[in-house]
Amino acid sequence: MTLGLFSWLLLPCCLGLLTHEIPGAQAGSVPSAAKTLVWGPGLEANIVLPARFFYIQAVDSSGKNLTTSPGEKTFEVKIVSPAEQFTRIWIQVLDRHDGSFLVRYRMYATYTDLHIHILLKNKHVAKSPFILKGTVYHEGCDCPQPNGAVWETHMHCPRSFPQIDRDLSRYATVDLDLNSREIPQRFGQRQSLCHYTVKDNKVYVKTFGEHVGFRIFMDAILLSLTRKVKLPDLEFFVNLGDWPLEKRKPTEKIHPIFSWCGSNNTRDIVMPTYDLTESVLETMGRVSLDMMSVQANTGPPWPDKNATAFWRGRDSRQERLELVKLSRSHPNMLDAAFTNFFFFKHDESLYGPLVKHVSFFDFFKYKYQINIDGTVAAYRMPYLLAGDSVVLKQDSAYYEHFYSELRPWEHYIPIRADLGDLLERIKWARDHDEEARKIALAGQQFARNHLMGDSIFCYYYKLFEGYARLQVTEPKVRKDMVLVEQPADDLFPCYCHRKRAKDEL
Known part of the structure; x- marks a missing residue:
């Protein structure tokens, strides 16, 4: 049995608000198997994705959402098909460190009547086991839904973008x-x-x-x-x-x-x-950076992050040179450096030396992330939003498909195209820590709701x-x-x- 459509649509939005805006359970609270909430598209048979996913929100016995991690191994997830002796499914439980978990799984074959068991200390959580009735197709199965309107309804697609x-x-x-x-x-x-x-x-x-x-x-x-x-x-x-x-x-x-x-x-x-x-397409496949993995690698808690603005990248725009130059003059506010020279090789002596590549997940050791154009829009924006830092975004003529739905000072802190007010914006964020934190959370919630x-x-x-x-x-x-x-798809053909x-x- 799965959550009803109405509940499924409401939960992600409402839980985001509950987690961040209503005082939740204090650190050290113990999750309740009966009260904990589970929802998401990975609990519906008709939603076929390369990596299916759903969410767990830890809730204590008094009904309050936990707002800190109860521990990475708190919940155990098992997925089986009673009709099959073995199920070839890769499962990951990702701790989002805010009291919620993202569970993703990739199927390598098609199964019938999948049972999803979610356990807390061997007790079933919420309405576990969730049963996906009928045929549950894997990503490689060529089995299109013939009616587009039916598919849109199954996917809960918005009416428009x-x-x-x-x-x-x-x-x-x-x-x-x-x-x-x-x-x-x-x-x-x-x-x-x-x-x-x-x-x-x-x-x-x-x-x-x-x-x-x-x-x-x-x-x-x-x-x-x-x-x-x-x-x-x-x-x-x-x-x-x-x-x-x-x-x-x-x-x-x-x-x-x-x-x-x-x-x-x-x-x-x-x-x-x-x-x-x-x-x-390649989540849980050949890519290491995706919208799900970022959510489990957001660095230390906000108070423990470095209060410096951070940027790494290559020299694909003049403003990036200016950014590195600014970092040299104000190292206490800004840590910006190149990992590769390609476009301005003749200037390497001025803006080098090159620094070692930094894992994207390590970006989130810093409170403030600078997003500045490359040749066009910097395509790291979705992942920066999904982290746990506030994004300072350069005003730009270029945009990705979702930029028109982002609002400055709500989802990110705007900076001028010429970076003339960057230091001022970093200082504002430092002086208004709670407001900056709220902007970071709103950007994160936007990414969770719109970019999966x-x-x-x-x-x-x-x-x-x-x-x-x-x-x-x-x-x-x-x-x-x-x-x-x-x-x-010869190894695991589907019918x-x-x-x-x-x-x-």
């Missing part, structure tokens, strides 16, 4: 035949592009340009989506470069180009970055769905397009038992 609405509002219609001729002529010679068609839920592609290696990220998310849900037929172009491309004004003829980064001076349609996309894997899949689907509605000509598999094959869409409504 502000950035998608804004990006698509520039187009009354999309003429695919025209675009297939004009976009390669405009951009195909000097830029790296992918021309995709999704037809009958199969993915086809043609590439333009020399540097098309980043195509692997777009291929991967499209294949993953089409294993989960039937996409509408659509045809579109993806920019594989850093910089957004469409510089024409809305009053001129603009072409729909999908990019991982947007800017105030361009009209590209923005997707989640390739970095965030890969971290979702389920939200990223919803964003891509809603984007493709909205774009498909604008098409006024039929998507076609064009000349020289090739089929992007689904990866082989798709989907009902027809009308049977599920």
Whole structure:
């Protein structure tokens, strides 16, 4: 038995407020198996993600949320299928050090009637065991839900995303035949592009340009989506470069180009970055930095963090040189240094020496994290927000897909593009420790609620769905397009038992 939909949607928001705004149980309180709360998408059979996840909020016998960790090994999680002698599932219980835990698990085969046991000193927690009834598909299973509306309901996707609405509002219609001729002529010679068609839920592609290696990220998310849900037929172009491309004004003829980064001076349609996309697809796989692992590696408690602003990176922008220069002049306020020189090698003697690479998780030993543009937006922003430090974000013309929902002084501390007020902002944060702490927590809660894997899949689907509605000509598999094959899943094949869409409504 799982939590009802209404409870599931309310809990993440409300628990965030409860944990941080209402005086909770004091350190040393003991969690109660009966009172402790469990919720999340990983308790629902129909939500298929590369790594499924759910949350545990430790609550004491008086009903108060614990706000400090009761211990990393407090809760034990076992996942079994009674129909199988062995279950090939990797489970991790991540202590978020605020009284809550994030449990993630990756399935390497498809099972029937999964039982999720959550134990506290051998006692079942909340409504454990949670039973995921029916077939529970693993990430590699090619078994799309035929009805997109049903899939959206299962995923609890929001009705809309502000950035998608804004990006698509520039187009009354999309003429695919025209675009297939004009976009390669405009951009195909000097830029790296992918021309995709999704037809009958199969993915086809043609590439333009020399540097098309980043195509692997777009291929991967499209294949993953089409294993989960039937996409509408659509045809579109993806920019594989850093910089957004469409510089024409809305009053001129603009072409729909999908990019991982947007800017105030361009009209590209923005997707989640390739970095965030890969971290979702490869969670508990080949990546070590993802939105879940960050939450368990947020450094020491706030009072014990170093009250210095911190930054590490490469020399991909002039302001980064200025940042390192500023750090030299004010080492008591700012610790900024380069780990690599690439763009300004002739200045290495001025801004070096290079320092050793620092593990991203060690960033959170510091209270203040500086987010400053690289070639475009700095793609570490989601992970910085998810930590337990306050982000000082440079004012920028570049943005990621979620920036429009962030509010300065609520989710981050703004700094001027030229960094002219950076020292002043650091001083403000030091002088207003409680306010800075609240901003850090609000940014963290935003990341937890909006930047996890389920939200990223919803964003891509809603984007493709909205774009498909604008098409006024039929998507076609064009000349020289090739089929992007689904990866082989021979070791643990699955058998798709989907009902027809009308049977599920």
